[in-house]
Amino acid sequence: MGLLLGTALAASALGVGTITTAGAGQADTAPSVSAGLHRGHVAPAAAPAFGDDPDGDGYIPAVPPVTGVTPSDAEPPTAYFHEFQANCSVTHxxxxxxxxxxxxxxxxxxxTFMGNRSTNATSVTASLxxxxxxxxxxxxxxxxWMPSLYKGDKKILPIGPQVIYYKSGVTDYRSVRPFPKGxxxxxxxxxxxxxxFRAHKGWVDGWECGNTSxxxxxxxxxxxxxxxxxxxxxxxxxxxxxxDTPDHKAHMSYPVVKPGGNMDVCPPSHPVALPMIEFKMAFPADGDMSQVRLASGRGYSFHYDFFNAWHEPTLAALVNHCVxxxxxxxxxxxxETKPHRGAALTADYRLP
Structure with a gap:
């Protein structure tokens, strides 16, 4: 528990509070790899009716839906970057x-959960x-959230604010709009x-440390x-x-390359361009890595979840100003390279 204590103290110094684990007196040890492969993001045969999905069919409709959108294939002004960061620390x-x-x-x-401090199995849009x-x-x-990382029987938690990018995934970054609530x-x-994992459309460089990537x-x-x-x-x-959809993926799609061109556009089935989230996680682990594993299994079992509960005006300000x-x-x-453009938020990260 020394690592957890040190992490908690570091988090406290950063003003993000103490990291906790579930269950008073619960042993902080890693589950077996085989158990991790059968528990996690494998949907149960029949999802129970709960919270945002009262009929339990796995579909949570957007109210109102966004219709009449045509994916943009317009050529935008040249801009190498179109992004902002959401720096969020581990909470529990x-x-x-x-x-x-x-x-x-x-x-x-x-x-391992980041961002909202209250996230648990019963979290719904209203509670977050x-x-x-x-x-x-x-x-x-x-x-x-993401599967917890272990080295031997010790849980290794990222320390301090982690970098979660919000970028444009399509060429016409001007077409990106904020996430819908929920x-x-x-x-x-x-x-x-x-x-x-290597062929996954979200792959970026894989696992890396030092000069290895x-x-x-x-x-x-x-x-x-x-x-x-x-x-x-x-x-x-x-x-x-x-x-949301029953597999928690079908309502989303990666951009596709426009036929006959080199532009990334949204497909007609998923025409609404939203920010592309990119996790950039840093775990304080070095030396012999033979005992390192995820709660879900080997390194290639890495995955993560996102549940949007942004304050709508704040997210809109960041998306419009930066993306x-x-x-x-x-x-x-x-x-910082364009100070004349100003900032979307004040020095305390709030709307002006």
Whole structure:
């Protein structure tokens, strides 16, 4: 528990509170790999009626739906960057998953939660929205989570604010609009093979540390003082109709290449361009990595979840100023290379 204590103290120093684990007196040990492969993001045969999905059919409709959108294939002004950061710290860990196992405490493999401090198996849009958060922007009450990482029997938690990018996934960055309230999805799968992880459309460089990168599984060794890093991108095209679907993926799509061209556009089935989330996680693990594993299995079982609970005006300000505006912004919507463009938020990360 020394690592957890040190992490908690570091988090406290950063003003994000203490990291907790589920269950008083619960042993902080890793579940077996085989158990992780059968628990997590494998949907139960029949989802129970709960919260945002009162009929239990797995579909959560957007009210109102977004219709009449044609994917943009217009050529925008040249802008190398069109992004902002949501810097969010770890808040707690628990064997919960409010997307895949809503209302079922302890039904999942262990997850590491960031952002909203209250996220648990019973979380719904109303309970998350406006809640306390460990993100720098108080308006970001969204829930972000991923399988917990272990080295031997010790849980390794990212320390301090992690980088969660909000980017344009399509060429015409001007067409990107904010997430609808309550949108949720899963990126990747705990049951994917190493080849499937490598071929995943959200793959970015794989696992890396030191000068080693491009690995679908954990490196054998990381130089002393380095961290274990991973980036993974989410789909950014939405069907405009559903906030969730039974597999937690079908309502979202990755952009496609326009036939006969080199532009990334949303497909007609998913015409609404939303921000592309990119996790950039840094785990404080080095040395011999032979005992490193995820709660879901090997390194290629990495996946993550997003449940949108942003304050709508705050998210809109950041998306419009930074993504649509073609800037490379920090968490307050400020591009240091273009100070004349100003910032979307104040110094305390709130709307002006």
């Amino acid at each position: 860990t628990a064997p919960d998953d409010p997307i895949v196992y809503p209302g079922q405490r302890g039904a999942s493999h262990d997850h 929205y406006g809640g306390a958060t460990a993100c720098l922007a108080p308006g970001d009450s969204s829930a972000y 949108l949720r999805y899963v990126v990747g799968s705990p049951t994917q093979s190493a080849a499937e 491009g690995l679908p599984d954990f490196p054998q060794n990381c130089p002393a003082g380095t961290q274990l890093n991973l980036r993974m991108q989410a789909p950014s095209c939405w069907d405009g109709r559903n906030l 649509v505006g073609g800037l490379q912004c920090n968490a307050r919507g400020y591009d």
